[in-house]
Amino acid sequence: MLKNHRVTAKDGVSAEILLSEVESSQQPIVICLPAMGVSARNYRKLAEALVSEGLACGLFEIRGLGSSSVRASRAIDYGYHEILNLDLPATIEFVKQLHPSNPIYLVGHSIGGQFGLLYMAENQHQISGLVGVATGLPHYKRWPFPKSVGLWVGAKLVRIIANIVGYYPGKKLGFAGRESKQVMSDWSYSVVKGDYRIAGQPHQINLIKNNHQSAALILTIEKDWMAPPHSAKHLGDKLSPAKVDYHHLNERDFNDDSLGHFNWMQEPQPIAKKVAEWIKDR
Numbered sequence: 001m002l003k004n005h006r007v008t009a010k011d012g013v014s015a016e017i018l019l020s021e022v023e024s025s026q027q028p029i030v031i032c033l034p035a036m037g038v039s040a041r042n043y044r045k046l047a048e049a050l051v052s053e054g055l056a057c058g059l060f061e062i063r064g065l066g067s068s069s070v071r072a073s074r075a076i077d078y079g080y081h082e083i084l085n086l087d088l089p090a091t092i093e094f095v096k097q098l099h100p101s102n103p104i105y106l107v108g109h110s111i112g113g114q115f116g117l118l119y120m121a122e123n124q125h126q127i128s129g130l131v132g133v134a135t136g137l138p139h140y141k142r143w144p145f146p147k148s149v150g151l152w153v154g155a156k157l158v159r160i161i162a163n164i165v166g167y168y169p170g171k172k173l174g175f176a177g178r179e180s181k182q183v184m185s186d187w188s189y190s191v192v193k194g195d196y197r198i199a200g201q202p203h204q205i206n207l208i209k210n211n212h213q214s215a216a217l218i219l220t221i222e223k224d225w226m227a228p229p230h231s232a233k234h235l236g237d238k239l240s241p242a243k244v245d246y247h248h249l250n251e252r253d254f255n256d257d258s259l260g261h262f263n264w265m266q267e268p269q270p271i272a273k274k275v276a277e278w279i280k281d282r
Helices: 040-052 080-098 111-122 147-165 181-193 229-237 269-280
Strands: 003-008 014-019 029-033 056-059 104-109 129-133 167-169 178-180 215-221 243-249
Touching: 003 080, 014 040, 014 080, 029 040, 029 080, 029 111, 040 056, 040 104, 040 269, 080 104, 080 111, 080 181, 104 111, 104 269, 111 129, 111 215, 111 229, 129 229, 129 269, 147 167, 147 181, 167 181, 178 181, 215 229, 215 269, 229 243, 243 269
Parallel strands: 029 056, 029 104, 104 129, 129 215, 215 243
Antiparallel strands: 003 014, 014 056, 167 178
């Protein structure tokens, strides 16, 4: 059973973390980071599957979605900086206060995997490892033509729309959710440049330098055109020289038609099993 706890960041923005019971002081706690535009509550099935595999689980809410106290608008803007330096630290500190001796792992879906990688780069003392699910670095040059052109144009277009409207109305446009102008600007930069430049950071995160003691597992899924293996590998390369394991899931791993970037969320047990196996082997 997941319990709701409201956590407030240093700038006063709050959101709920859904947290399972923790059975012992050594039980690993997995904090799940959602995809862009997806509320934490949509990962309840994943949380239940992780708990059934012997892990404790918390569901992190991305700023501006679900239980968050703010919504993106012309007057309210935020980006990767706020998520990485305000929201995630507040959530992890809350969990550590409740369970100070338990190891914490991050499981990030799509952009959540990127957030996990960026956070772990700066906070290795807090995070025991990262599992990316259907995640990758969406650099347009890594896609074959003409998809590469479409991705480049799309990245430019969402930034233009967000600048004009004051936020990005993703639900109306069929990509992502209601996103802030700066989030889309940060995302667009990663697509165009194949790297990260986070507005508001006092220094830019050096992933390769900072991740020499980190470890990660990246899970790719058949029929996932949004985070194919080459995109996942590009993200994993940012963790070098850390140890990065890769595993590809296909139709043999699922009972139903659960392939693709989001469909696996309806049948998360195969994902939970791989997460638990990797954590237990560490």
